[in-house]
Amino acid sequence: QVQFVESGGGLVQPGGSLTLACTASGTMNQTYDMGWYRHAPGTERELVAQIQSHTAYYPDSMKGRFTISRDNAKNTVYLTIHNLRAEDTAVYYCNTPLRSLLHLWGQGTQVTVSS
Helix, strand or coil, rough: CCCCEEECCEEECCCCCCEEEEEEECCCCCCCCEEEECCCCCCCCCCCCCECCCCCECCCCHHEEEEEEEHHHEEEEEEEECCCCCCHHHEEECCCCHHHHHHCCCCEEEEEEEC
């Protein structure tokens, strides 16, 4: 079992790019599925991207502007958001699929897209 800490959020202009990082408290087993999720007020939390060892998955609604990657030596998972839009404004979380199903979340990192 691990604990995740998200970082890298902030105020970003539309059209820019941003990379978020998620660092685990212990060794991240390469067999762990890891996901990035986001939650904006008044909306449901949604999956942005998921990665196993090196295989990435993106829901249809998220294809095109997101890149998920991981560096197991650093116990870190990354999410790069390209061509940021106002609707990307949300709190972004990293988590395992199991923990997400159990409604267990960390603090997340706030991404605000505004000019």
